[in-house]
Amino acid sequence: MRFAKGHGTENDFVVLPDPDAELTLHTAGVSALCDRSRGLGADGVLRVAKAGALTATGVLDVLPDGVAVDDWFMDYRNADGSAAEMCGNGVRVFAHYLLSSGLETRSAFVVGSRAGARPVTVHSVDGFRGDVTVGMGKVRELGTSSATIGGRVFEGIGIDVGNPHLACVDSDVTPAVLAALDLSAAPGFDPGFFPHGVNVEIVTPLSGGAVEMRVHERGVGETRSCGTGTVAAAAAALRFDGADAGEVVVRVLGGEVRVRIDAGEADLRGPSVLVASGDIDDAWWAAQ
Numbered sequence: 001m002r003f004a005k006g007h008g009t010e011n012d013f014v015v016l017p018d019p020d021a022e023l024t025l026h027t028a029g030v031s032a033l034c035d036r037s038r039g040l041g042a043d044g045v046l047r048v049a050k051a052g053a054l055t056a057t058g059v060l061d062v063l064p065d066g067v068a069v070d071d072w073f074m075d076y077r078n079a080d081g082s083a084a085e086m087c088g089n090g091v092r093v094f095a096h097y098l099l100s101s102g103l104e105t106r107s108a109f110v111v112g113s114r115a116g117a118r119p120v121t122v123h124s125v126d127g128f129r130g131d132v133t134v135g136m137g138k139v140r141e142l143g144t145s146s147a148t149i150g151g152r153v154f155e156g157i158g159i160d161v162g163n164p165h166l167a168c169v170d171s172d173v174t175p176a177v178l179a180a181l182d183l184s185a186a187p188g189f190d191p192g193f194f195p196h197g198v199n200v201e202i203v204t205p206l207s208g209g210a211v212e213m214r215v216h217e218r219g220v221g222e223t224r225s226c227g228t229g230t231v232a233a234a235a236a237a238l239r240f241d242g243a244d245a246g247e248v249v250v251r252v253l254g255g256e257v258r259v260r261i262d263a264g265e266a267d268l269r270g271p272s273v274l275v276a277s278g279d280i281d282d283a284w285w286a287a288q
């Protein structure tokens with residue numbers, strides 16, 4: 001079984017090229033692959049398949065909004081094996097992989113996700129590096145809620161970017177407060193508000209057009225970046241300043257990305273790195 005390993009601002013993925021959707025991505029296999037001791041280690045898995053192949057094999061019941069049979073589809077799984085609707089860093093790595101492997105030659109095309117079609121523009125692919133913009137679609141504000149971390153309550157805004165986020169911006173959140181946060185355990189949240197779980201971002205207010213954030217991801221734990229989370233963080237930081245549009249640089253533990261929000265839609269530009277490729281032992285995979 002072929003694989004590649006890549007990351008977007010150090011949010012890392014095992015990429016599995018599987019155009020005809022022949023692989024069975026069961027929970028035990030995905031979590032073993034993502035395990036940093038037992039497997040290759042990653043925050044998630046990106047299966048590279050044709051959208052039509054995923055419906056034909058029953059992985060998807062129907063094609064999500066705007067996705068065509070012949071589109072590439074990012075079948076994203078979290079490190080715990082759960083499927084998630086979208087992954088903003090993953091889409092950049094996915095598009096970079098398609099071009100560098102020769103599976104795709106266009107620099108602008110659509111990537112399907114469970115949240116719908118995500119148009120990508122690949123600005124450059126330079127050896128192992130890529131620079132990609134992703135149309136992230138609608139940013140929907142869901143109202144206010146809170147997260148509890150180490151006994152401290154953070155007020156935030158629920159934001160749907162295809163997947164659910166709680167982005168907490170507070171003037172008390174300085175870079176030093178952010179650095180001291182312990183995100184080794186999942187933050188407490190209101191399961192009535194987020195019945196399918198939530199990704200939680202703690203975010204500094206805007207300063208000079210930039211924010212800093214840390215994130216605890218549903219199905220993964222703390223990660224060094226979360227692309228959909230940076231969009232939620234940018235939207236919440238703009239809202240904190242009374243704005244609903246603008247461009248924000250979001251700094252995360254693994255680097256920085258640029259988010260632009262306009263008329264309720266976002267795009268995300270950032271780097272992608274492909275680190276390695278190789279073969280996963282078939283007998284090891286079968287034993288999971």
Ligand SMILES: N[C@@H](CCC[C@H](N)C(=O)O)C(=O)O
Binds near residue numbers: 086
């Ligand atoms: N790291 C991703 C988000 C992955 C999905 C998330 N953990 C969820 O369950 O919603 C990103 O870059 O957006």
